[in-house]
Amino acid sequence: MLSNSSKYAIKAVLFLALNSSEENKVMVKDIAGSINVPQAYIAKLLQELAKENIISSTRGYKGGFYLDEANLNSSLIPIIYVIDGDKRLNSCMLSLEKCNEEKPCPLHKILYRSRNNILTSLKSKTIKELSADVEFGNSFLPL
Amino acid sequence: MLSNSSKYAIKAVLFLALNSSEENKVMVKDIAGSINVPQAYIAKLLQELAKENIISSTRGYKGGFYLDEANLNSSLIPIIYVIDGDKRLNSCMLSLEKCNEEKPCPLHKILYRSRNNILTSLKSKTIKELSADVEFGNSFLPL
DNA sequence: TCTTAAATATGATTTTTATCATATTTTAAT
């Protein structure tokens, strides 16, 4: 469903949602340590996200990454799009170009509704809401 | 969600369901041509499936691949397991080892029900049923 | 303005997945 990279990126962003603010930036080293992903690897991903304004950053002394209000009010979808491209979420399960409602592939009916539910949920839930769930103990982020 | 290889394998199996029988075996060359996958590649995949008795085959003159009744009454799940392994279908969307109902990751609630629906559907629908859908014009298999 | 600590840019390496090639074994027909 998602690439490894996307998963890492999502973890990092959720970590930032919980542990950073404009006044309290955190650096790659700490992010990498906390989410258990090699530093050089997550650094590269964070750079892509920052370039697309999905997360915020400042460099130099006292610099680091954080989420501003706009970042927090976005969903996870842009992360997936930037890291994995658009095909990953939208292509038919058998990767048939021409699969659609009129000419559905054999798996289309089985999967379409569920898959759409997933996408709709992912789109509607903001990062801020996801991190609130963790803060209130409704969900967890080990490892 | 699925690897390329699994997708190819599923296509090949559906093709066999529609176009083969014990009396009418078809050879890799024809399968490859019909589903638009390189012959050497699909050959390897078919061999794995045959070894696991997911599809049937005989070699030599007049040999080829086909599905027997047992093959037809199975679901697509074993194909995915053999080609992609078990993790692919069952691991949490963030690949957190410890994600479960008691300690759900932030995406768990959003995704769990839909994902389960997908798995249940995949498990319950037989290859025979899927190919019947195509025969009755309820679904299609271009390319 | 110099130094230090951070992100950024760039690219090299490794691992995995996808693809291709070919020699061997088996089966049926002659």
Added chain:
DNA sequence: ATTAAAATATGATAAAAATCATATTTAAGA
């Protein structure tokens, strides 16, 4: 028995994804 046509076994190559490394740029503090 011999031959031809098929799958099978094995492994080589290519492409993509994941991982690692390092030089450059930027910002703040002394």
